[in-house]
Amino acid sequence: MPLNLWIGNAGAIDVAVDGEDHGPAGEIGEVREVTIGAEGLEN
Numbered sequence: 584m585p586l587n588l589w590i591g592n593a594g595a596i597d598v599a600v601d602g603e604d605h606g607p608a609g610e611i612g613e614v615r616e617v618t619i620g621a622e623g624l625e626n
Contacts, residue, residue, distance in 0.1 A: 585620040593617075600624055 590596050593609025600623040609615045618625040 585618050585625065588617045588619070590615050590617060598624060 588608075590608050591614055592611065593613040593615040594607050594611030596608040598605040598608050598617065598619075600619055603623065605624050608617050
């Protein structure tokens, strides 16, 4: 089952999945939905 996150300031959140750094979830002030599934970051 994937993990869905709504992030209100995506630039303030660094994403890492299984030790692999994906960088910021988005731009500063950007509102985003991020999905993390079995294969890692999906969007």
